[in-house]
Amino acid sequence: MAQVTLEMVAEAGVVGAGGAGFPTHVKLAGKADTVILNAAECEPLLHKDKEVLRDYLDATIEGMAASMRLVGANRAIVGIKDKYHDVIELCRARLPQGMEVCPLRDAYPAGDEFILVYDALGRVIPPGGIPLHVGAVVMNVETAVNVAISAGQPVTEKFLTIAGAVAEPVTLRVPIGVTLSQCVAAAGGPTIPDANYMVGGVMMGTLQADHEALVDKTTGGVIVLPNDHTVIRRRQQPWKEISRIGQSACDQCSFCTELCPRWLLGHPIEPHKAMRSLGFNMVGEANTIGTNFCCECNLCTLYSCPEDLDPKQVCTQNKRRLASEKTKYENPPFLPERAATHLRNRKAPMARLIQKLGLKQFRNVGPLRNDLLPTDKVGIKLKQHIGAPCEPLVQAGDRVTKGQVLGRPPVQGGKSALGTPVHASIDGTVSSISGGVVWIQK
Ligand code: SF4
Ligand code: SF4
Numbered sequence: 001m002a003q004v005t006l007e008m009v010a011e012a013g014v015v016g017a018g019g020a021g022f023p024t025h026v027k028l029a030g031k032a033d034t035v036i037l038n039a040a041e042c043e044p045l046l047h048k049d050k051e052v053l054r055d056y057l058d059a060t061i062e063g064m065a066a067s068m069r070l071v072g073a074n075r076a077i078v079g080i081k082d083k084y085h086d087v088i089e090l091c092r093a094r095l096p097q098g099m100e101v102c103p104l105r106d107a108y109p110a111g112d113e114f115i116l117v118y119d120a121l122g123r124v125i126p127p128g129g130i131p132l133h134v135g136a137v138v139m140n141v142e143t144a145v146n147v148a149i150s151a152g153q154p155v156t157e158k159f160l161t162i163a164g165a166v167a168e169p170v171t172l173r174v175p176i177g178v179t180l181s182q183c184v185a186a187a188g189g190p191t192i193p194d195a196n197y198m199v200g201g202v203m204m205g206t207l208q209a210d211h212e213a214l215v216d217k218t219t220g221g222v223i224v225l226p227n228d229h230t231v232i233r234r235r236q237q238p239w240k241e242i243s244r245i246g247q248s249a250c251d252q253c254s255f256c257t258e259l260c261p262r263w264l265l266g267h268p269i270e271p272h273k274a275m276r277s278l279g280f281n282m283v284g285e286a287n288t289i290g291t292n293f294c295c296e297c298n299l300c301t302l303y304s305c306p307e308d309l310d311p312k313q314v315c316t317q318n319k320r321r322l323a324s325e326k327t328k329y330e331n332p333p334f335l336p337e338r339a340a341t342h343l344r345n346r347k348a349p350m351a352r353l354i355q356k357l358g359l360k361q362f363r364n365v366g367p368l369r370n371d372l373l374p375t376d377k378v379g380i381k382l383k384q385h386i387g388a389p390c391e392p393l394v395q396a397g398d399r400v401t402k403g404q405v406l407g408r409p410p411v412q413g414g415k416s417a418l419g420t421p422v423h424a425s426i427d428g429t430v431s432s433i434s435g436g437v438v439w440i441q442k
Contacts, residue, residue: 002151004066012150013217013420015385017158018111018140019200021218022386023420024147027139028070030132035064035073036120039080039087039141040104040111043201044354045163046221047366049111049141050080051171052159054087055368056145057094063144064099071137077102077120081110107347108203109297113138115261118343124336127267127293127329154403156425161221161366162187164359165195171366174215175425177378177440180222181211186373190224196232198223202357203298207235214437216384221366230358234301234310239317242310247278249307256300256311262293264343266335269293271300271311274318291318292329303348303356378425379437382407387418389436396432400424406438 002008010025018038037060041049053060064076075098078091082103091101102120104110114125116138123134131138139147146155158176160183163169167188174183180197184190199208200220225232256271257263263270269290277289294315301312322328354360383389390407394400402424409419428440 004070004147004151006070008150009147010420012146012154013423014143014146014150014155015217015420016140017142017146017217019204019218019220020386021384023418024139024143025420026418027132027137028067028147030071030137032071032073032132032137033075033135034121034137035067035071035076036116036131036136036138037064037076037078037141037144038111038113038116038138039078040116041081042108042110042112042350043203043205043221044108044350044357044359045169045223045362045364045366046161046201047163048159048161048171048221050084050087051161051366051368052145053078053080053141054090055370056141057090059145059148060141061095061099063139063146063148065096066147067137067139067144068098073137074098076100079104079110079116079120081106105347106350108299108303108350108353109261109295112261112295112297114265114295118265118339124265124339126334126336127290127332154405154421154423155217156402156423157372158215158217158219159368160215160219162224163221163364163366164198164224164362165190165192165226166224167191169363169366171368172373173368173370174373175375175378176215176217176384177380177425178215178373178375179212179379180208180215182373182375183215184211184222184224186369192224192226194227195224196227196229198225198231198235202231202359203302204296207232214379214381216381218384231302234308237310239313242313243278246275246309246311246314250275250278250309251307252276253306255304255306259304259346259348260300261297261343262295264338264346266338267293268329268332268334269315271315274314275309275311277318278314288329289318290329290332291315292322293332294319299348303353375426376442377428377440379439380406380422380425382422382436382438383419384422385419387420388412390419390422392433392438394430394433394438396430398430399428400430400440401427
């Protein structure tokens with residue numbers, strides 16, 4: 001197969017498969033000394049990364065090697081939880097010179113890029129920064145596999161774990177464009193009558209009311225939970241209630257700040273001050289609380305706060321307001337030395353988090369089922385990435401084949417807008433194009 005180039009990565013439609021969907025060819029156009037493979041999956045009950053790493057190790061290594069060459073790195077590090085002994089042994093036996101394993105504690109949020117870069121390299125990304133600012137490129141396992149195959153085929157498949165209240169928790173390989181309910185059915189279906197879908201995980205994912213929503217390049221997994229589950233109840237709490245209770249019940253203990261992963265890295269975020277702000281008008285003060293630097297990990301809300309308040313939501317509201325006002329926190333204080341003294345001993349152990357979230361009743365497994373999920377119909381979203389939605393290149397009635405380009409980002413000022421093409425994931429006929437989706441029927 002031909003050597004992978006940035007053009008191939010772009011044309012194959014490779015984007016960050018870990019959730020963000022940032023176009024990978026743009027990331028790999030930067031320069032770094034280290035490529036870090038993010039196999040640290042820390043959302044409770046999700047297992048996709050280590051399952052794909054185990055079964056697709058050669059392709060992952062190939063993708064890491066191609067990425068190292070493209071960014072000029074001389075080192076690659078596989079960040080994976082230390083509890084996955086079998087996968088670590090497999091990696092150590094097969095990784096070539098220049099690549100190594102960094103075993104990580106089973107804690108949350110181990111897979112956060114800022115935490116992973118610190119754990120793997122001891123470097124602290126500054127507030128508002130990205131891994132490239134400290135000489136690193138971080139990529140998800142599935143993204144590395146997609147980079148490896150980009151010389152020969154585009155991204156048309158997705159891996160995702162289906163877990164929680166389902167008959168058979170599993171990690172599936174599915175064509176992009178199947179529905180969430182097809183995936184849940186493939187896991188044996190819900191074991192409860194009132195199934196709620198948490199897409200992407202219980203901590204940072206979203207509660208998806210539409211069970212026919214489509215799987216795209218960034219869908220990370222589905223956790224099925226009943227109506228009365230604490231995670232679902234808290235997601236459904238209205239902002240007015242969050243704000244009213246927060247105002248009267250927050251005792252300013254500061255646990256939310258003391259355990260905040262970004263504060264522990266020396267960033268100037270103090271969620272307890274955001275909570276305090278609920279009680280008064282923060283004109284001129286709002287931008288110094290540092291909510292801009294909240295990564296929305298939800299640890300403060302679902303783990304740290306002894307009063308079951310929602311500092312994450314308060315930070316998020318504040319962050320959105322500052323963004324809409326275009327208010328910036330100029331020259332924020334940055335104390336990276338805090339990481340060395342505080343971070344190590346304040347990590348949230350996964351077992352305690354699972355217990356606290358009421359997830360212990362569910363099987364914490366997700367073995368990979370490698371047969372591609374069969375389907376007669378898919379809906380391919382024209383926007384599956386950060387950037388501009390693709391413009392369709394096909395119309396209703398066209399015959400298409402798996403891998404064919406269906407749409408491309410628009411050309412603006414003679415240049416392609418940020419984004420990547422999208423491709424057909426099955427052979428078939430375009431039945432319609434509506435609501436930003438190309439529907440294909442076999
Ligand atoms: S942990 Fe809870 S009670 Fe304590 S300061 Fe934060 S929001 Fe308030
Ligand atoms: S969600 Fe809470 S713990 Fe996470 S970064 Fe934001 S303030 Fe910190």
